[in-house]
Amino acid sequence: MAKPKNILFIMFDQLRWDYLSCYGHPHLKTPNIDRIAARGVRFDHAHIQSPLCGPSRMSTYTGRYVHSHGASWNQVPLKVGERTMGDHLRDLGIGCWLVGKTHMAADAEGMRRLGLEPDSVIGARVAECGFDIWERDDGMRPEGPDGMYDPGGALKYNDYLRDKGYDSDNPWHDYANSGVDDDGNVLSGWFLANSDSPANIREEDSETPYLTRRGIEFIKAQGDQPWCCHLSYIKPHWPYIVPDPYAGMYGPEHFLPPVRGDAERETDHAVFKGFQDAPVGKAFARDDIRNKVLSAYMGLIKQCDDQMGVLFDWLEETGRMDDTMIVITSDHGDFLGDHWLGEKTFFHDASVKVPMIIYDPSAEADATRGTTTDALVECIDLAPTFVDFVGGDATKLDHVLEGHSLLPFLRGGPAPARDYTICEYDYSATPLAARLELHPDQSRMFMVADHDWKMIHFESGHRPMLFDLKNDPDELNDLGGSAKHADVIAQMYHKLAAWARRPAARTTMANDTFVKYRTDAPRTGVLIGVADAASAVGETAAKYVGRKADKKRETSKPA
Template sequence: MTKKPNILYIMADQHRADYLACAGHPTLKTPNLDRLAAQGVRFSQAYVQAPVCGGSRMCSYTGRYAFSHGAYYNNYPLRIDEKTIGDYLRPEGYRVALVGKTHMRPDMETCERLGLDPESADGVLMRQCGFEPVERDDGLHPDQLVDPNLAYNRYLKEQGYEGDNPWHEYANAAEGENGELLSGWFLRNARRPARVKEEHSETAYMTDRAMDFIRETPDRPWCLHLSYIKPHWPYMAPAPYHSMYGPEDILEANRTHDEKADCNPVLAAFMQHEESLNFSKEEVRKTVIPTYMGLISQLDHHLGRMRRFLEEIGQAENTIILYTSDHGDYLGDHWLGEKDLFHDEIMQVPMIVYDPRPQANETRGRTIDDFVEAIDLAPSFLDWSGGEAQPHRLEGRSIAPLLQDRKPDDWRSAVFADSCFALRDARKDLGLEPDGARAFMVRTSHWKYMRFENQPPVLYDLQNDPKELKDLGGSNAHAGVRAEMDGLLFDWMRKRKLRTTVSDAELERRTGGAKSRGIYFGVW
């Protein structure tokens, strides 16, 4: 590979790290992801920096912690001055595009204040998180929010699916015994097949659109963010994937009754959310999780299609493939549903990287256990593109040395995350003001520490309690550990990259140069 590599950046939505055959799941079938890991590298300790879609993705796209960019949660606008992957790669000659989801809300208030036309070329990039939107689709289209111009709905209508919103009525709905519509928004319908044919489903369609983009970009390096909507809810899979797994194939829930009996107030409040109460029921888990697994196997199938396509058009040997997720899914573990908190079921994600270049040969087939963070992706892409590093702004680190068996001596020994749950009912139930719903996490190889404003902390001893079942946040014997974890968080906060407009190299150039510019201060 002598020219700049293409980068296929694949993200699934809500795919847990332990739901891969190559990660040890005993019944789930993921042959194409397993093959990708066998030919590349699987990172077993990959962590996201926020426990929800929007916040996590903004960290991945900017290479910065939520603490720095401020877009902690879904629909928190990303500031217009934040650079994203496209801003780093376009100057290197790349076409940087999106097919699928970003969950990004643009900073329209600042856009209007500055007089930036949102329909201009720069305005479109600002609205689409720095990506050229080949097809933006966040996969949330209930009848009251449906976009009449949604491309996927137009496509479904062209295939003969009738109605105003075939996304809901076919792709995310089933049919009852008497022909009635059964919405995928209701968990009880998850075991039924979606009304859409598999080849017309969201996962198949987005794969096709990604292939269209690649065909249209034959003579220029590209970075394509293929961002799948599934296995995120609505948990609705087309045949045959709806019935590929049964209740006998699911993992036992990771929870104990002691967790509920002696529970941190924040966790207890989230346990009272409707999704948590429902996923605490075995009937719900046995209905939903087999479909969740089927959606992952369907996605795996289409990744196999994509790889065969790259081989057929001669781009396989010039394309780095990275597969990951934005967060996991509780699925009833810890008596919780959805996400929002910091257990490994949410924060740990799959990350598989296949670099076809010879310099990555040393690590092929390895599982690397060093900590990596989602904010490492943007600096890695910049590194692969041949661009100059920007350490004054990017808070992640390139993983390229790990792929080449050249781990730096100062590689991280902890991972960090922060979030805001001001929009959740738990905040009101706890009597907190919006500014009081801040949450932080630090995880080392030994400890997991969650710190909440105005609420007790959570502490897990991962060496003796790897499943995070016994909270030591109130243990007198572990006060010293909690103080140490607070120290790690304070040290992390002090090191955020907030001087983003002046590079380190510029400061080095200007240091001590006042006299040369005719500025004399304190001279006798």
């Protein structure tokens, strides 16, 4: 077998880890994703770095924490100088291409200042998070009184739909993400009450099959050259609506019961309570709404898995399964009513814990096939893993990449030396920050978690929240106000403080350069604190000893 050379990096959007059968869902069968888990390693404690699409993805793509790259919320640009996995892989001779979503906002001001034109090769890569673009589709073409949320969203997909006979100024909304009643009225997928309506589109024309075909078309076009393809699916992210035959495939008898308790509802924590009281939290507190959404959500996941079957069968038939690493993960989860919350913008496992499955076709990985691990891993670990997989050395980039390569572990070595994980959320732009009268600097929170405890710190000055993960794995009992747990809280703050002190700013010179300077600094004639020539080390003073010059020191006497 030829040495593996390609990377297929599959990311779903808003996919919960516990809604896959390989992670234990009792009713939602996902045999195609499961078959990759059977060939690779399933990580049971993989955490994102922010519970929101944009910042989470920017961390995954850069291999850096949000605190480092600064793109802390959706539409916050990634700084023009930040390197991404595409930049690192291209340095190693590997093309890095996007098919699907990034949710990346370009640093237009930084590009203007540096004279980078968006239509140049370099400018386009900077504007697209380091990827070359096969097709970008963020799956978002909503429109309101102020115009489009994303003027470039779903443009090619909308053209495809019109070519297929879906007549509308926005078929993404009117057909792919809405139902229709007997009178032809559009039942918008934006209204959760319509989630149990079948999307008014032929299944093969909906977003997930469309992106699968685009991914296959990309791989076909690559020939024998090595590649990394970020196949980034839009679903099962909202709007929660799915076409037949997946609509109505699942009912309440298939749903996981909501994980929530009365004590949570009665919390005295103003920030946590504020997220519960947001419109999405109140909507998912209604069982009728939750049931409609879950029916669609599970159908969307089943459609995703069926499309993985199409993709993986094709990879098998063409021999690509033998030379391609496959990674399956998500940018975050979805509360779906757990903890009286909707969406993803808090730190319970429903949101911050994601599926992560890695298949390495190399013979060196045979010993770990079909295994699972409870090692603490983060999504920032993927970028250094890819660097190592294609023949680079991620340790030489440890001043830039803050994650740990998982390749040694995949091939029978030790797990990354990590005893806690970090997640961050900046809610400065939310109505909750306004209601609490918080300055943007105060509207930030941090999670630090290990196998035993999870603590949430609030820059607003509110008390921390604490969960005993061993005795309360559902995270229902907040111990942050318990005097008996003051020592545990102090220990978790110690870990958070250690993380905050990490080196993250110096990215232009590698650590090994500084280590080399300790014993092998450039001999350029700078001597500091050398008493005399005899004290000079080696040849450092060679240019200063034994030299001759004319004596020119006489000066005329003053008149």
